[in-house]
Amino acid sequence: MTAAPLDRTSGAPTRTPLIALVGNANVGKTTLFNQLSGARQQIGNWPGTTVEVARATWRLSSASGVLPLALVDLPGAASLNPTSPDEQLTRDLLVGTEEDHRPDVVVAVVDASNLARCLYLLAQLREHSQRLVVAMTMQDVAARQGVDVDADALAAAVGAPVVAVDPRQRRSAAVLADTVAELLHAPTPEPRARRVDESDPFAEDDDRFTWVQHAMAAVSVREGAGHDTWTDRIDRYATAPVLGPLIFLAVMWLVFQITTVVAAPLQDALDSFVSGPVSSAASTALGWLGLGGTPVEGFIVDGLIAGVGTLITFVPLMALMFVLLSLLETSGYLARAAVVTDRAMRAIGLPGRAFLPLVVGFGCNVPAISATRVLPDARQRILTSLLVPFTSCSARLTVFVLVGATFFGPNAGNVVFGMYVLSIALVIGIGFLLRSTLWRSMGADTMVIDLPAYHLPLPRQVGIMTWARVWAFLQTAGGIVVVTVAAVWVLSAVPAPGQQGSLADVPVEDSLFAATADAIAPAFEPAGFGDWHATSALIVGFIAKEAVISSWAQTYAAEEPADPTQPGELGEQLRADFAASSGGHTTAAVFAFLTFLLAYVPCVATLAAQRREIGTRWMLASLAISMSTAWALAVAVFQVGRLIS
């Protein structure tokens, strides 16, 4: 992989100095980045990769004025010997490019309470001619452990200035800023001297470990310092054989409740605000302009505003998800969750942390895709993002309940339960298929998980991270969602060729939308539901699954049932159509339809979230995988069902 070099100028006449933050996982690197940059940051994938990098402008104030710096938060890395695409990017950007593309100053973030491990990366960084400053975090944790680091002695041993930083103290950031400003004018230091015997393959590492040991002389450990910190006391329960999984399930239950039960009323309120006051205000305004009742009004109110409304309803849900993610991550609990789930998840070929996005997926797929961020390896993020659409979200549940009640009466509950079992089977099965085709090299990895000390998350930090991520989601997801909703409106407003009616005043069965659905319908004949009502419901289901029911209500011109378990008149029409399209094998066709509904693309917002997390190409791959799986399964279900019924 070759990464695009760091772009620092972006057209500016004078070159903005580039400052890169690097460090091991869990050393407080991102916390420092947030402290330096504040809320004005851009989070996005590095061009050509699915590795996330945060960038910001860091305004250095000094005696001679304000100096803007380009600050970049590189992915966490234990060393410059990469074991994941994320670590590879860090390596490429630090030492893989030509010297004039490299950062002007590297800020190496080290954890005072866990210094020995952080120094290995420093030993490698010092093998290059590079301006370097060491930012030391977690001195409070170190003090609790009876560990004291002499910053001056460490600076002398490392050959670079050492600055203690603390996210609770503004002053510490100012000291770091001054040090960076000074370094910018200093000459590039020589690489450290090395004694390496070229014939010995392990000599390079031995030299680094000797250097680390030498630098560790700066650390003094208080006599009788105890191992048993409060982190160890919590971990006695959090990673314990029986209690650990129970605590984990309780945490997951809470995450699920918050992303479903707590988010739902907020979503509903925003939805009725957009479809109510906002839409009628827009109609009134358009009326003043003399556009009332025209296709322009229809397009703006039912196309654009409805599209924005769809997008907006995701905002509280995504914000809650990002708050939860940053709480789980910065508190340190996520590492424990990974330990507890590792064995069970490995049995189905996924790392322990993939549990979180998959659980969230049963509530809503859109935040679940964003939750794949918890996986430290880009390949694992892609694989999990491809599996999340097969988790049966709560919007699909509404349709299952209505269809179940219509066709199976008292057995509807069993049918719905069966759909959930199928959903889990699909996640496991498709995961296995993908791993044995696309990622054969990923292999059965061993588990080695660092357990950082527990931290109380800082509200300001959680706020900054949530805001930056929600904003990034809106920027990348917004376009797709609004355009799709507007496009469906246009299709349903334009009369099909040869049909009566005028623009924005056409019965739905005469519209271009119905013509499109009718054209697609034959593709579903082998699955037993090749009928335009069913296909148009599926097309609308691409915007949002819960819209399937309202689409049926519209195309059958029937009342939308207030309670999906009482389908009423709509149910009768559905029964008649499924019986006709399946040639009498209604049950088989209904099961095929439900299977298709479960497996095909969840909704346009999920695609948008995928585009943001894993890029357009993988989003299209996911689309292809979902559609082909859904169609093949639906056909198989109908054909087998027809034979046995």
Next chain:
Amino acid sequence: MCAVTLNQVPVGTTAKLSDTSAHPRRRRLAELGLRPGADVHVMRRTSGGGRVLGIGPSRMAVDRTTLDALLVEPPA
């Protein structure tokens, strides 16, 4: 001298690593502090049949496969 794996070290005791070459990610283990000569405190069992290890101030959870691949010096 018969080899003892980290898996056989009783919980609550400390052992000195002697050989990590059987592990597929020995280099990464070394970077994280698990290298020959390191004192490893076997702290407790985890839910997946693994252990939480203490290497100096850091804590690491490892699985059974890893424990089986790490050899320690037999107790004196």
